[in-house]
Amino acid sequence: MARRIVICGGGSAGGVLAARLSEDPANNVTLVEAGPDYPTAEETAPEVLDANRIGFTTHDWGYASSDGVREADGVPTFGVVEQGVVPVLRGKVIGGCSSVNGANALRPTPEDFARWTGLGHDRWSWDQVLPYLKKLEDDPAGGDLHGTGGPVRITRFTEDDGMRPVGSAFLEACAQAGHPVHEDVNGADRRGAGPLPLNRKDGVRQSTAIAYLAPARDRDNLTVLGERTVDRVEFTDDGTARAVLLTDGTRLEGDLIVLAAGSIGSPSILMRSGIGPGRLLDELSIPVVRSVEGVGRNLRDHSMVYVTYAVDEDAVGEITPPLQTVLAFPSGGAGSAGEVDLHAVVLTPEPGVLLVPLVLYRPYSLGSMEITSRDPDAAPHIRLGLFDHPDDLHRMVSGIREVRKIMESGPLQKYVRAETWPGPDVTSDADLVRAVLQGKNTCCHAVGTCVMGGEGTPGAVVDQSGKVHGVEGLYVIDASIMPDIPAEPTNTTVMMMAERAADELRGRA
Numbered sequence: 001m002a003r004r005i006v007i008c009g010g011g012s013a014g015g016v017l018a019a020r021l022s023e024d025p026a027n028n029v030t031l032v033e034a035g036p037d038y039p040t041a042e043e044t045a046p047e048v049l050d051a052n053r054i055g056f057t058t059h060d061w062g063y064a065s066s067d068g069v070r071e072a073d074g075v076p077t078f079g080v081v082e083q084g085v086v087p088v089l090r091g092k093v094i095g096g097c098s099s100v101n102g103a104n105a106l107r108p109t110p111e112d113f114a115r116w117t118g119l120g121h122d123r124w125s126w127d128q129v130l131p132y133l134k135k136l137e138d139d140p141a142g143g144d145l146h147g148t149g150g151p152v153r154i155t156r157f158t159e160d161d162g163m164r165p166v167g168s169a170f171l172e173a174c175a176q177a178g179h180p181v182h183e184d185v186n187g188a189d190r191r192g193a194g195p196l197p198l199n200r201k202d203g204v205r206q207s208t209a210i211a212y213l214a215p216a217r218d219r220d221n222l223t224v225l226g227e228r229t230v231d232r233v234e235f236t237d238d239g240t241a242r243a244v245l246l247t248d249g250t251r252l253e254g255d256l257i258v259l260a261a262g263s264i265g266s267p268s269i270l271m272r273s274g275i276g277p278g279r280l281l282d283e284l285s286i287p288v289v290r291s292v293e294g295v296g297r298n299l300r301d302h303s304m305v306y307v308t309y310a311v312d313e314d315a316v317g318e319i320t321p322p323l324q325t326v327l328a329f330p331s332g333g334a335g336s337a338g339e340v341d342l343h344a345v346v347l348t349p350e351p352g353v354l355l356v357p358l359v360l361y362r363p364y365s366l367g368s369m370e371i372t373s374r375d376p377d378a379a380p381h382i383r384l385g386l387f388d389h390p391d392d393l394h395r396m397v398s399g400i401r402e403v404r405k406i407m408e409s410g411p412l413q414k415y416v417r418a419e420t421w422p423g424p425d426v427t428s429d430a431d432l433v434r435a436v437l438q439g440k441n442t443c444c445h446a447v448g449t450c451v452m453g454g455e456g457t458p459g460a461v462v463d464q465s466g467k468v469h470g471v472e473g474l475y476v477i478d479a480s481i482m483p484d485i486p487a488e489p490t491n492t493t494v495m496m497m498a499e500r501a502a503d504e505l506r507g508r509a
């Protein structure tokens with residue numbers, strides 16, 4: 001009989017897992033997704049399909065962080081649903097966050113995995129992950145570091161091919177400020193500026209729904225259930241996961257159950273299933289299967305502010321595609337030997353406005369989340385903890401100064417009229433810190449809430465393969481198991497982890 005696999009959550013990880021595991025006819029895969037299922041590109045909502053649409057909330061869980069932001073005049077409102085609130089955007093749709101994200105396809109770096117192995121995760125070295133980073137991509141850059149022919153098409157707008165003049169001017173300004181400029185910022189040298197690798201093809205966002213699931217749809221051993229929400233996992237008395245219970249009362253039996261519901265969804269399902277902090281489970285009268293303090297803890301996210309400019313509409317011209325170039329730099333400045341901890345991109349959200357999302361990619365702040373009820377429809381309590389660590393604040397202040405130097409330099413003078421946030425009068429350290437606390441936002445890259453670690457390690461939820469400690473037949477494979485946040489956007493890392501886990505679960509690793 002075929003092995004019955006139930007995957008909970010059809011996002012970046014879930015889409016990859018369902019497609020790869022159903023390649024094997026010995027598996028019978030059911031993928032459960034709370035949001036709508038769009039089986040083909042033609043049936044997909046236009047904003048989900050269109051890679052130029054960034055920051056929409058039509059397919060979102062509607063969560064917010066309890067990190068307060070002070071309401072203040074002039075704070076950028078891009079991506080902000082409600083004033084004074086930091087949104088925790090989470091895609092609720094087939095493809096998950098990969099269906100709503102910015103399609104920024106920067107890959108994790110060898111240094112990221114050196115940190116993972118340094119924490120004791122010896123199976124996550126760069127040499128072990130690179131084959132899977134290559135397997136998932138179809139990157140015309142080619143060479144030893146890139147894959148060609150994988151499901152996810154990578155596109156770069158270059159000066160010879162589609163880059164808008166303001167993007168070229170940004171790269172020139174970065175070079176003048178002492179930053180190296182490369183054609184391939186996913187290549188061997190990750191420091192500096194260049195065309196941003198994007199997972200888009202002919203204007204279509206290459207989500208896992210499009211890149212992985214769509215070509216697998218005609219398989220008899222793959223069932224996708226859209227608009228169905230997982231409540232919890234059911235265990236036998238000896239602690240083996242045997243079924244998934246949906247909120248509509250459906251019970252799906254499985255020989256293998258994989259949670260891929262993301263950094264908020266997966267710990268929520270675990271907690272409702274009786275695996276989580278004992279105090280919380282007792283408070284919510286959830287029978288304890290296993291008390292694990294780490295479920296919902298260890299949350300790390302990339303914090304961000306939008307340095308904002310009024311620009312000459314005519315000079316900028318066409319504003320789409322809105323995202324084309326990136327600068328990765330150390331907060332110590334262009335000449336510093338320090339690690340790359342900041343990225344700036346140039347975003348043209350509407351005529352006359354240019355945003356520079358400045359993102360802290362090596363945050364020291366920690367957040368957490370927990371469910372507030374046994375009711376799967378109740379929103380969890382999330383605290384991202386953005387800028388709680390003073391070093392995060394100070395490095396962001398240095399980053400704003402570097403962005404100003406670049407944006408005020410000669411190559412961009414033709415475009416930039418004035419800085420509109422934080423504003424030219426905000427110059428002292430104290431004023432800049434205040435501005436960051438008013439304008440703080442998240443890049444929506446939360447990880448770590450079901451963190452991997454050796455059995456018995458305090459807080460560890462899963463082992464290095466994603467198997468949940470202390471029970472049988474249950475895995476978590478998604479952003480929540482990362483032991484540390486990569487210093488890059490997280491989608492490619494999640495897809496790589498799912499590619500690798502699928503091989504392991506097929507006994508091929």
Ligand SMILES: Cc1cc2nc3c(=O)[nH]c(=O)nc-3n(C[C@H](O)[C@H](O)[C@H](O)COP(=O)(O)OP(=O)(O)OC[C@H]3O[C@@H](n4cnc5c(N)ncnc54)[C@H](O)[C@@H]3O)c2cc1C
Nearest residue numbers: 009011012013034096097101102104230262265479489491
């Ligand atoms: C607005 C936004 C922009 C981003 N931009 C970028 C970017 O440009 N580049 C980049 O690399 N990263 C980006 N990210 C981050 C990246 O997309 C995520 O880190 C990654 O997609 C997470 O993958 P995942 O599989 O862990 O979770 P998800 O992709 O979130 O998948 C989880 C899935 O599980 C479903 N689910 C949750 N709970 C349940 C339940 N109880 N029952 C059934 N289904 C459930 C969800 O609906 C979702 O489809 C962005 C994220 C957001 C939100």
